[in-house]
Amino acid sequence: MNAPIADQLPVVVIGAGPIGLAAAAHLVERGIEPLVLEAGPSAATAVRDWSHVRLFSTWAELVDPAAEKLLAPTGWIRPDGTTYPTGGDWAERYLQPLADVLGNRVRFGATVTGAARAGRDRIVDSGRNEQPFTVHLTHADGREERITARAVIDASGTWSVPGPIGADGLPALGERTAAERISYRVPDLTDPAVRARYAGRRTAVVGSGASAFTALASLADLAKDEDGTHAVWILRRGIGAGTYGGGEADELPARGALGLRAKAAVEAGHATAATGFRTEAVERSAHGGLVLVAEDGRRLDPVDEIIVLTGFRPDLSFLSEIRLGLDERLQAPTALAPLIDPNVHSCGTVYPHGVNELSHPEKDVYLVGMKSYGRAPTFLAMTGYEQVRSVAASLAGDQEAAERVELTLPETGVCGGAGLFDDSDPDSDAARSGEGGGCCAAPTTLQIGIGAPAPSDGGC
Template structure:
């Protein structure tokens, strides 16, 4: 538990009365923020760019999470759902993403106080202040936010009193290039590059069956895909799998006996066995420089121990992790860490060189506050490029933020969080992803 002393700030202006809080994103964290605001009687509106709630999670609904149900349900959401007779899934069971959506998020989003305030197929293009760009200071804290929205071909603007950006990072992958830039030649071969967590054994089976796939990345997203590809290789002749990492080992996928989440430990152990058996070829210390078209395939050109090599592939899976989309926030005053692009006060608590998912200290609105009053980045996006986010962490974030927005400083400042120890902590690699909580 932490109690944070705060200097007095301007909390509310009559100019903001009657305006809702805007929540960007209707994923698990955005909906948890909504549940907390419902309990507090604070008006809000959710903007979701997808045509349904949890649209990003639907892209990887075939993936089993490594946290059991008890770590995946927000407490405020649980209370709202319990009042309707909802039956909570059994503890100790780690569900697929599809289960999270169908058995938890969909019923939560269908509750009238949330459904009536949710707008899908609406993209937040930009966030600013009404009549103010980021350079103007006088009266800034008492001026409403303005959100520019895109719905189909139409643009519009709305005003709100506060913003919780829970838009996530899944749709903004890190680059395949080891220098962080889009590799040279990418545009010519982009059709051969898959986003993270493709449905290898389901809807996208034909794309991978009988092909050579190279998975790039050293995190749990890569591990999930490698396991599915190895299974596909047993079922479909001619299917081969290579795993490309830029370091000498994939620490984040190691199957540690100290991990209190058995599903996560098992994931790493299964990958290690597949590599040892030869089902997966692991290529380490490979720095990607460029991509080149090679007939109906692609050559991945890079440096390995100072020697230029080319790896031939039919499909490349980009499992290098994710980064926040900050373009929409150009007119917002942000204070972000120079390295991981997380809120500056939060960054030391989640530094992937020092921390794993289970060693992050409890934190809330105080660590997430920005120089822009009443603007917060929450959820996976708050972690920037750090690959250690867990849903339970995000739930405590938005509980604290919503208490702050309701002028409940005591509740906002008392942050508590018990996370399962991970036993996985890297000291030299931040290229993996955190999937899945």
């Protein structure tokens, strides 16, 4: 396909979350026409799912510069940069206005079901790079459509594919049949219906990161008001010096504060911990409770509800005809994976990165935002904004700008998760070092519990 015709085609951006909308803003700034396809009915559908949770980053770190330039002529007023929004604030006060100013460049109710090179499945080499992309989508009314694109930027995130209870990465036996009593999200206990679901009941919380800390803190608050409320904290490793983060000495106050609240919940008796517990099955007791069974045969007392907070993973199903280069463990781009691998990193800096680390064997296809991190546990919005700035520059032919780093990150990184952070020995090097939990930008004043920080700023 010759360049003039290709230049007339849009760049398809999958997902109207923070990173997808920022990608569109950077493309517009570069004179490239974007088309954002969002499965949900509004901008930031995934962010709205955790609208009650407060982010770790301040407003100053959550507004993309190119997006702000688009918003400025509309009279949009930037929120106080020193304050910390909830997910709902982020969606209503920034992301939806950004989608509105992009106008018909954003389509809602459009679910991408596939992407491929026009006339070429993933096997065919001949003429591949000269062909545009075809993006297959289904509208909310069931109508199908095919869109031709010059490039594809996948910013669809990982929110739709939470990790299961099973310690082997697969659903535990009985997990699917108990689905009506299992949640994979931090509960919003300000919602009367959600509050009633957990009030006066025993709830298992599975996970060891910031989301689990937040759930434990919220349930502990509920226990103070509702007799009989109790949390059972399921940990695949033992409790050591690093289980609750660094506390008041933590270089990331948000993580430290959350860890202290989780620790307080256990010490106050609002939660008990089951350590070294790798779940194999979920069974029903004689009285209808749910019994978690470990790989070593241990059985816990029945619980009424289960909250599973074991991370997320990317949905790669609609990219099956695209030639991706992904790390075999993290499912992140091959060049990016070493920078974010929780088997290697603690909470050191994840260096800003761009088009070079995000490129795949398939030219002009990019996974950005939380999707680019695959199964790595943490992500900063600022990192995603830098990613899409670089990608947009590359698509515009400005390789010098694409390869130039234009972001200085706070001390942050990837923590917890698998590998050495999944060590069951509380006296191990990993446990003693204090590695674990989630990492994000470090605020100075925090509200923990209802409206507590989210485990990441990443996108949907």
